[in-house]
Amino acid sequence: MPVAPTAPKAPAEAQTPARVLRHRAALPLLVCVLYAMLQLAAGPQWTLFPDSYRYARAAEQYLGASREEAHGTALAAYCASRAARTAHEERLQPLTRRSERAIEQRECLDRWADAPDITTGDSRYQAIFSTRPGYPLLAAPFVGAFGVLTGMRLLGLVTAAAGSLLVFGLLRGAGLGRRAAVVGQVAFLATPLGWWSAQALGEGLFTVCTLGVLWGGLLLIRNRQLPTAVAITVVSYATAAITRYSSVLVLAALLTAATVGALFVSGRPRHRGTVVFAGLSAAAAGAVAVAMRVLGLPSSQITLQDTFTRHFTAPEVSDPWGALLGLAAGFWRHWFAEQAALPYFLLLTALAAWALATYGDGLGWLALATALTGACLVTAHPLVQEADRLGVLMWMPVVLGLPLIVERHWAIRPVRELEIRRAGASDSR
Template identity: 35%
Template structure:
């Protein structure tokens, strides 16, 4: 027992040290992370906190133009940060003129400042979850430190969920800490620190993964609560990503259940997880429809009409699928030139082939959700970023750490026990923080 407690204490200390090291590194870039969409979320948060729409817009412009002074991405004229080489005053003047223009041209309602036409801003109006999270941070610490601290909390929360998911699946503390470190070091950590809704959606996605692992390990009440709560909160942050994740989990668990039934070893837990995720996927879709939030058709028109500044296409899908071919061709060329992700996915394949873990079905579903999300937004402007496809990076984050542990040994010819939902060990841990290995 002393050894078990010592291992647990060392694991907790390692978790804390990784978090502190990450926070220290992030202090080197408190500003400079703003993207063109940051001001939309910030103005939404300031409006929710009680400020007038005009004042919220002014403060969002001030932050966006100041934070992006050293940003390398060039401007998008009517929505962007300060142009490369331009002054902060010119940035403020341009965005202020843009607000005045769109106010005169019909964008007079909503929580976000009128940085663009009302139809485009409706996309951000349908994502209140992230602005709600920002309110206490920007109220107590101001816009600069508030947005930075919110990003830090989101990033660390996601990394801890990854650690807990690995531990709940039966992995050792070494593997759990490796997963936490990978989450923070890879683009998952970078995206989490950006002042955008993607990081919060990603953190909630890791909570859903943790819930799925607990479902498969027999802790059904806690697991179901995490899955339901995580997807419900993600609905308010990025409902399209919540729908894709729930649908991918449904397909993954249903396939697992069908395969095991075909082999004569049906898994009740996988079946229940499939039903739960299927019901939640339907609820997300119905909720977005009832609230009249933008649909896939709107997203395609947004891409093809430069954010609704040109007339809608009568039938956008041929042009949309042509854009898909262009995007994925360029994306594959990019991966061949800088093969970081392909190398990690190769290691992921090794882990999938050589390890058995309850985390694998959820990890595969998360990766599929990332690919589907990017497929829904084949925008070449995002080719060099990881924001839209970030859930794909959860696949190596959740699987490569399994290679740290030795595969379980069984007597020759012994089959895994019936109902064994891809576990690493026949003896599940009493809790995610208890010691094993």
């Protein structure tokens, strides 16, 4: 009986790439799924901040709501979020018998219903947020589709997951294996970088943009994929500039200095790609500085007055820079005392710095500039209650450096085991 002809099988070479790609994507995507499940289990640990209210209000306005309608919607979400957080904390107290959640939510709504803002309606303060449209523009479709609370929480999960995947891709681009790159991805999500990226604030989008700049910069410093690297760097800088232009000014200036330093100190990066990245970073810093002057964007002078007048509710200080020096000196003394008492950050940073200096091959310069950016942002706003958020980029060396140690360990051990087996086989003969 004749056998029916079967369809020819696709050659193994045609099947392998798709199968390999799926296999390679599975592990980092699984990390993102597990992270999202943990975050959704966090409950009221996730909440809206006062700045979140302003971003939500702006997102509603971008969707077509009037200022009054946007204020009402954003305020209702803010009050509900804060009341839920307070009720959760009250349930943990031994003497609490009933929750006052509804009362607190109503008091919050009554207090701010007719106010222009939950902090102050001062035009100088409002300009600090209205000139940073990046995050509310990104939030608008999420808010429009899911509402303020669900939409902004979902956006936080997206930005945190995106940041972790960028860390994975950056480390893979640096030559690390998949396991070591996943270690960096997990470290990102487990440190304040991941936590703040998941909040309803601009930190997540700015962190994603920073990682994009670092990825493009690493490709350029290693003289690889120059057109793609230039595109990644330019798009990342541009998006970061409309998210937090003052932070971009600091980041771009420090990356310029770090890249120029690499050109003079190390011989390996002395090529066209490194010069291009230094030029792009210098151009980004210069463009932001010019835009601030031409467009009249709030400068450091305004933000300093905001700090020392408690959001312009007190008289302005005559010498904000002198006041900043004194406040910053006191803050850093406090910070080092805190770190000395619980030095896990210092120890992790020291390990990561050693790994970046030893095995980084250009990545160390980028991580150093990013960490200094975080330190500069804290120094410009040296408030204890905001330091963890503003200085979150100080964790970048840990996230990028520790995987180098893991890669070194896993890369050397199989070679040593093979040498031992070969030596044993020779002895037996």
